[in-house]
Every structure is written in C-alpha cells, then in structure tokens.
Amino acid sequence: MPQDLEFKLPPVTCKEDGEPRRVGIELEFTGLTLEQTAAAVQEALGGELSRTSASERVLQVDGLGTFNIELDWDFLKRQALKAEEEDEGGAQWMDLLSQAASLVVPLEVVCPPIAIGELHRLHRMVDGLRRAGAVGTENSPLAAFGVHLNPEIPRLEAATIGAYLRAFGLLQWWLVDAHRVDLSRKISPYIDLYPEDYVKLLVEQAPPAMGQLFDDYLEHNATRNRALDLLPLLAQIDGERVRQTVVDPKIKARPTFHYRLPNCQIEKADWSLAGSWNLWWLVEQLASREDELQALGAAFVEHWRPLLGLNRGAWLEYVGRWLNDRGWG
Known part of the structure; x- marks a missing residue:
C-alpha cells in the first residue's frame, strides 16, 4: 500500500465564509487510451459516464462532483472536434490517435474541488488507474507529466x-x-x-x-x-x-493557488x-x-x-x- 496515505490537514481548513476549503487536483499520465482511463475511473468511483467529444469524457460522481477525463493535447482535441463538426470520420480518426496517445500524449483526469477532509476518497481512483496500466513522469522523456494541486485560498x-x-x-x-x-x-x-x-x-x-x-x-x-x-x-x-x-x-x-511541482509516479505502488x-x-x-x-x-x-x-x-x-x-x- 502507498505510504503517506493520510492527507494532512492544514492549520486553516475553512474559508472566511465558514465553508470547508476545497482542493482541485489534476493528474497527468500516459499508458492508457481515453476509454481505458474513463473505465478505470468509473470502476473506482462509480458515477455516470458521458462522452462530450472525441477527446473528452465526463464522469458525474455523487458526493464528489464532475470529473473531466481528456487527452491533454490541444492540437489533437481541436482536430478531432473539427472532424466531428465536418462529419469527416472524427471518431475513427480519433481512435487511431488515441492509441498513439498512450505512448506520447498525456491523459489528464481533472478532479472537481473536493473538501480537504475528503481527499482520501481519491485513493481508489489512483489505485484503479495503476492497476489498469497508467504510468507517469519517469516513463516519458517527451512529456513532463505531473500533478497539479489547486487549494482554495x-x-x-x-x-x-x-x-x-x-x-x-x-x-x-x-x-x-x-x-x-x-x-x-x-x-x-x-x-x-x-x-x-x-x-x-x-x-x-x-x-x-x-x-x-x-x-x-x-x-x-x-x-x-x-x-x-x-x-x-x-x-x-x-x-x-x-x-x-x-x-x-x-x-x-x-x-x-496553482501548485505544479509534484511528479506523477502513479505506476509505483508506494506513491x-x-x-x-x-x-x-x-x-x-x-x-x-x-x-x-x-x-x-x-x-x-x-x-x-x-x-x-x-x-x-x-x-x-x-x-x-x-x-x-x-x-x-
């Protein structure tokens, strides 16, 4: 099991309006197709999955919110959308590129803002992606995969x-x-x-x-x-x-805040x-x-x-x- 499983609570856990502070997390990795990623996240967290475009999926999870799952390559997303709009076989074109993306293009899971005290619920998602074959920073010299933390001020x-x-x-x-x-x-x-x-x-x-x-x-x-x-x-x-x-x-x-230093080492059991x-x-x-x-x-x-x-x-x-x-x- 990973070390440091407990998310430490900061000295200030609530905003000035009394509401709990929340954290949005963006997780970048590769090794999977878009469909495999979406399936792994849904299996781990449940929820209702929908397709918003050839390069994006959305998962609605009760009690947590909306997870956006996407290929993190702006050119790829623009071309897929254009092909779909012009009825030029966008889905087939995208499927081929999605396979190639598992080698060079980052996938990204953008989590909804989650109360700091509830962040432990994301452990299942990380474990599910690891089991499915997700790999992180050290497995691609071409893409600087990382973890972005967005804690509310x-x-x-x-x-x-x-x-x-x-x-x-x-x-x-x-x-x-x-x-x-x-x-x-x-x-x-x-x-x-x-x-x-x-x-x-x-x-x-x-x-x-x-x-x-x-x-x-x-x-x-x-x-x-x-x-x-x-x-x-x-x-x-x-x-x-x-x-x-x-x-x-x-x-x-x-x-x-938008904190971008951490690596993504999702393939490691102790991460x-x-x-x-x-x-x-x-x-x-x-x-x-x-x-x-x-x-x-x-x-x-x-x-x-x-x-x-x-x-x-x-x-x-x-x-x-x-x-x-x-x-x-």
Whole structure:
C-alpha cells in the first residue's frame, strides 16, 4: 500500500465564509487510451459516464462532483472536434490517435474541488488507474507529466496572498529536492521557480497592499510557467489587469493557488496523491505562522551574497535543518 496515505490537514481548513476549503487536483499520465482511463475511473468511483467529444469524457460522481477525463493535447482535441463538426470520420480518426496517445500524449483526469477532509476518497481512483496500466513522469522523456494541486485560498486578501508567496518562495528550492522533481520536468519551462530577486523583495518589504502585490508579481512572473502559478488567483481579483500584462487564454480565474511541482509516479505502488499534498502542507504551515515566516526570511537574507545572490547549497541545508527542528521535515 502507498505510504503517506493520510492527507494532512492544514492549520486553516475553512474559508472566511465558514465553508470547508476545497482542493482541485489534476493528474497527468500516459499508458492508457481515453476509454481505458474513463473505465478505470468509473470502476473506482462509480458515477455516470458521458462522452462530450472525441477527446473528452465526463464522469458525474455523487458526493464528489464532475470529473473531466481528456487527452491533454490541444492540437489533437481541436482536430478531432473539427472532424466531428465536418462529419469527416472524427471518431475513427480519433481512435487511431488515441492509441498513439498512450505512448506520447498525456491523459489528464481533472478532479472537481473536493473538501480537504475528503481527499482520501481519491485513493481508489489512483489505485484503479495503476492497476489498469497508467504510468507517469519517469516513463516519458517527451512529456513532463505531473500533478497539479489547486487549494482554495482561506481569505481573498493581500495579507494572506503575501504570506503564501513568502512561504513558498522561501521553501521552493527545498521543495524541488523533496519532490525529487524529474529531470524532464526540471528542464521544461512549465515549473520555473520564482526569481531570487523576487523572493528577496518579498521577505525584505513590508506586507504590500493589493495594488503593490499585483505590480511586483506581474513584473517578475508574467507567465503561467511557474511552480506556484498565481495568475488564476490574481485574475479572480482583477482579470483585466492580469490580461493587460499576460495574454494567454488558458488563464482561468479561480480563488485558488496553482501548485505544479509534484511528479506523477502513479505506476509505483508506494506513491500516492497524499505524498504530494503533504509537501504542499509545509507551505500551508509556514504561511499561517508570521513569526516563523519572519525568522526564515531573516535567515534567507543572511544567506544572500552581494553580486552572487543566494548560496543555494547552504540554503538547502539550512532549510532542511530548520524544518526538522520544528518537526515538519
């Protein structure tokens, strides 16, 4: 059975309206056809399965919500839809490409937002996909398969956003090591870390008002390709301001973080989604403790070298000891 089966509860489990915080999870992998994937998820969770297009299936599960199951290749999806609309044998054309996709094109299961205390219900889905033959990051040098976590923010305000930014910025290099991020993902542009200068700005300035937070983030991170992508969250607050800086139709406004570091190692018996979540949990822990944030921020500045920037090797060692001293590592 996988280790870390328990999803750790963060310090803040409810939003300011009293409703439980939820997490959306996106799981990327290969090794199966679209139909095999949909069948495995339905067998694990039950529910009613429907076909929305040649490249997408939808599963409605009572008590959880809507699971979208799709081939994660925009060109493939566009061509299949066009063939269907023009009655040019889209289904047959798609079936052939779906077989090829099991080798090179990621499949994606996009889970509905699920209360943190209910995330354990996804274990059956992961086990079912593993038994069906799903394989993850390490089995394809061509696609940087991963797990995306989309936890709802507790409070949609500058102070809370700033605390999470500082927490992740200070931990980001350590998290890459802790997740053992695969080389194919490290060299991809999709999970770039925040620039060192931006992290230094975060820890040295006073907590910014929302306007300054927008200015600083968009100046240093005007791209979706970040390990912690805040553009969906910022778009929820002011979509027009985000679009003025970043022209990308894939940015979807939502009151969540978009954390993209974890590998998908679904083929391994000792891997689980809980392991990925429990490393993000460290960001939750640190973000909720202003005194600890200030202490680690001060240590970060001490590890900064004029002209050379952060001494990353020494910083990684320091963060590891610091987390262990608090029983978090």
